[in-house]
Amino acid sequence: MPASHGRNSLQPSRLSHAAGTAEPTCPRTLGPSGKRLPTPSPPTNRHLAAHRVAFFYELDRFTCPSSTRVSSGPASLPGRHNIHSPVDPGHQPLHPSRRPRYALLMAKLYFSFAAMNAGKSTLLLQAAYNYRERGMRPLLYTSALYATDGVGLISSRIGISEPAELYRAEDDLYLAIRDHTEAGKVDCVFVDEAQFLTPEQVWQLARVSDRLRIPVMCFGLRTDFRGKLFPGSAELLAIADVLREIRTICECGAKATMVVRQSPDGRVLVEGEQVSIEKSVYVSLCRKHWEEAVGRWPVLGP
Numbered sequence: 001m002p003a004s005h006g007r008n009s010l011q012p013s014r015l016s017h018a019a020g021t022a023e024p025t026c027p028r029t030l031g032p033s034g035k036r037l038p039t040p041s042p043p044t045n046r047h048l049a050a051h052r053v054a055f056f057y058e059l060d061r062f063t064c065p066s067s068t069r070v071s072s073g074p075a076s077l078p079g080r081h082n083i084h085s086p087v088d089p090g091h092q093p094l095h096p097s098r099r100p101r102y103a104l105l106m107a108k109l110y111f112s113f114a115a116m117n118a119g120k121s122t123l124l125l126q127a128a129y130n131y132r133e134r135g136m137r138p139l140l141y142t143s144a145l146y147a148t149d150g151v152g153l154i155s156s157r158i159g160i161s162e163p164a165e166l167y168r169a170e171d172d173l174y175l176a177i178r179d180h181t182e183a184g185k186v187d188c189v190f191v192d193e194a195q196f197l198t199p200e201q202v203w204q205l206a207r208v209s210d211r212l213r214i215p216v217m218c219f220g221l222r223t224d225f226r227g228k229l230f231p232g233s234a235e236l237l238a239i240a241d242v243l244r245e246i247r248t249i250c251e252c253g254a255k256a257t258m259v260v261r262q263s264p265d266g267r268v269l270v271e272g273e274q275v276s277i278e279k280s281v282y283v284s285l286c287r288k289h290w291e292e293a294v295g296r297w298p299v300l301g302p
Helices: 045-063 101-105 120-133 173-183 199-211 231-239 287-293
Strands: 011-015 022-025 109-114 138-143 152-155 161-167 188-191 216-221 242-245 258-262 282-285
Touching (some): 109 120, 120 188, 120 216
Parallel strands (some): 188 216
């Protein structure tokens, strides 16, 4: 049998009208009618990255309002508003029953930490306001150490405040939040002064995000005036899904990561109880100036 009539032979060549040269045709690119099928172009890494970014943008848009994002990320997406803007003018909130299934399954535990006077409570109150503005219900908690006549209140240095539920070291936050969900849907839980949580309470909040599918956003200090981690902060750093550092500055202009406790006469204290709820006795410093303030530098010889 001539080679041109074999089963695996190439089909007759087509002439290119532009160049007048023969263009071989592979049988795998022909359809049932003998016409050439369009050859799909393989997706590039750039296309795949764009799809991934768009997916996680949509996911995070339902589970966390953009105003609470203090970490760096892509500034914008094609055809979208800036993802760091507190309110998306083109976004219409969906009814909870119509939200994507993956948004309900992917609630996270967030920990935003900083030194003193970085604006943690301000960010918390702003995020809670964004939820209410969209017709959702946030649930706010603060430590009972900051109770005023038995009433919880989250206040900011810029003059805004909001009532909040109180938590104590012996409280089971998972059961308390579950009781709130039975009274009505809770869209997000905010916890101020999260450094005072016990390690077990941190796990209780993790169960709220994992099993009740409610995002939990914790705000608090990372270290005390001695440079040691608070127990609640240490547990959050270990198991939180998202860690965010909120920055403030030292007196020298560098990023402040440490705090010192001062006596009423301005003397730096290096000993004492870890918990002191009077905020005015704390000053935020960078690591270099904190070490000098507490007497760790210069290092003295033997």
